[in-house]
Amino acid sequence: MLEVEDVRVSYGTTRAVQGMGLSVGAGEAVCLIGPNGAGKTSLLAAISGMESAGGSFRFDGEDVSRLSSFQRARRGIVLVPEGRRVFADLTVHENILVGATSVRKRPMRFRPDDAYDIFPALTRLRNRRGGLLSGGEQQMVALARGLLGSPRLLMVDEPSLGLAPAVCKQVYGALEHIAGEVALLIVEQNTNDALRLCERGYVAAGGRIVLSGTSAELADREALVETFLGTRDLGNRAEAIPTTEGLEGSREQEESR
Numbered sequence: 001m002l003e004v005e006d007v008r009v010s011y012g013t014t015r016a017v018q019g020m021g022l023s024v025g026a027g028e029a030v031c032l033i034g035p036n037g038a039g040k041t042s043l044l045a046a047i048s049g050m051e052s053a054g055g056s057f058r059f060d061g062e063d064v065s066r067l068s069s070f071q072r073a074r075r076g077i078v079l080v081p082e083g084r085r086v087f088a089d090l091t092v093h094e095n096i097l098v099g100a101t102s103v104r105k106r107p108m109r110f111r112p113d114d115a116y117d118i119f120p121a122l123t124r125l126r127n128r129r130g131g132l133l134s135g136g137e138q139q140m141v142a143l144a145r146g147l148l149g150s151p152r153l154l155m156v157d158e159p160s161l162g163l164a165p166a167v168c169k170q171v172y173g174a175l176e177h178i179a180g181e182v183a184l185l186i187v188e189q190n191t192n193d194a195l196r197l198c199e200r201g202y203v204a205a206g207g208r209i210v211l212s213g214t215s216a217e218l219a220d221r222e223a224l225v226e227t228f229l230g231t232r233d234l235g236n237r238a239e240a241i242p243t244t245e246g247l248e249g250s251r252e253q254e255e256s257r
């Protein structure tokens with residue numbers, strides 16, 4: 001369904017994404033994990049058309065690289081951005097309806113009632129202003145708004161960021177419900193939840209994809225994944241990590257441990 005290759009994003013002299021590629025099949029749930037600054041958000045922005053980028057972008061076999069973000073949204077590529085971006089002065093219900101603006105003549109795959117079914121906690125908050133919501137409630141509104149955009153591919157940037165474990169569980173429960181109906185590309189630093197939800201994953205570091213595999217494979221290679229996430233201390237051998245070449249080096253190091 002989605003196939004991107006050799007994606008490059010720069011901000012001035014900062015090369016945030018340096019030739020990343022990944023794919024997501026129809027109805028598949030795939031995660032992209034990696035430390036701060038790995039280029040994950042920039043890759044999602046490039047796929048959604050919000051950030052100009054080099055590389056190849058195909059969706060359902062169509063070259064979408066020259067399409068605007070609005071045109072990509074109308075084809076069903078929907079991004080739920082990091083930080084939720086809920087409108088503070090609109091009610092929950094109004095915020096959710098905003099998601100439908102790109103749908104136009106396409107059939108609506110999710111209606112407001114479906115969103116309330118998936119996020120029952122929002123039902124009693126329907127008339128509350130966005131600015132008065134907790135972080136978890138805002139995340140649910142952001143996801144519900146994404147669903148109203150009738151996604152065929154829903155890209156979600158750090159759904160668990162800043163959420164208490166119980167709320168995170170609720171959000172991932174809803175994502176599980178959505179998975180299968182819609183293809184998912186989840187960007188996360190919360191590796192465990194993301195790998196549990198998704199069938200496959202990619203690890204990004206230093207603007208590149210440095211590792212990929214099934215969730216079981218990535219979970220099995222926990223030590224290596226932690227190395228790339230920067231949560232495992234390799235002492236004076238850590239400097240080789242953020243490049244593809246570093247992957248080979250680190251694999252050898254990991255296997256010789």
Ligand code: ATP
Pocket residue numbers: 011014015016017034035036037038039040041042043082
């Ligand atoms: P995080 O989890 O912290 O969001 P990330 O993996 O999503 O990290 P990006 O946000 O894509 O990474 O950032 C990749 C690199 O690009 C970083 O070095 C970041 O500082 C830089 N960057 C991101 N956005 C901009 C911008 N608008 N202007 C300049 N540099 C940017």
